[in-house]
Amino acid sequence: MGLTTPPPPYDVAEIFPELPFPPGTDLCQVLRVREYPIEELPDELYEKIEKSALIGADLYEDQLSVAPGTKVGGWIPWVQAPETVTCRHGHEMEHLLTIASWEHDPGAAPRWAPLEERHLLSSDFDPEQLGPSGLMIGDAGDAHLFVCLECPDRPVGSAAQWS
Ligand SMILES: [Zn+2]
Numbered sequence: 001m002g003l004t005t006p007p008p009p010y011d012v013a014e015i016f017p018e019l020p021f022p023p024g025t026d027l028c029q030v031l032r033v034r035e036y037p038i039e040e041l042p043d044e045l046y047e048k049i050e051k052s053a054l055i056g057a058d059l060y061e062d063q064l065s066v067a068p069g070t071k072v073g074g075w076i077p078w079v080q081a082p083e084t085v086t087c088r089h090g091h092e093m094e095h096l097l098t099i100a101s102w103e104h105d106p107g108a109a110p111r112w113a114p115l116e117e118r119h120l121l122s123s124d125f126d127p128e129q130l131g132p133s134g135l136m137i138g139d140a141g142d143a144h145l146f147v148c149l150e151c152p153d154r155p156v157g158s159a160a161q162w163s
Helices: 043-051 056-065 115-120
Strands: 094-100 142-147 156-161
Touching (some): 043 056
C-alpha cells in the first residue's frame, strides 16, 4: 500500500502545546521547485539573460537559478567555488542533502520566501528570520551531504562552505 495522498500538516501547537507556536503552525513545510542553474543554461540563453535590462545575470542567479535553503536533492547553491566530492574509490558523489543556516538571503527572498512570510521582508526586516531553524553553519553557510551511487555500500561524504 503506497501513499497516494499527502498526510495533513502537523499542527505544532496541537502536538507541543507547551511551545510558543501559534495554532496552525506547520512542523515542516515541503515545497517542490524546479531549478534552472545559470551555469547549465545554453550559451545563447545565458547571453540573452546577461544582456537583458529587465533581469540580468545577477538577478537571474538570485531569484530564478538554484533554490537556497535546506533541501533534498537538486542543485547546490555554493557559497564559494563549486566543489567536487569523491568517495574513497574516486567516484564523483551525488548531492543528497543541503542543510542551510539561512533559508534565503535578502537578495533572493522576494522569490524564495514563502508567500505567508513575505510580509516579514519589510524595511524593518529582522535578519533572525532568515534562519528559523536556529542553525548557524560557519558564518551563515551551508553543509552538503553526498552519496556515491557507484559503490554498492553507498558511502556518504560532505562539504561545507560559508562566506
Ligand atoms: Zn564510490
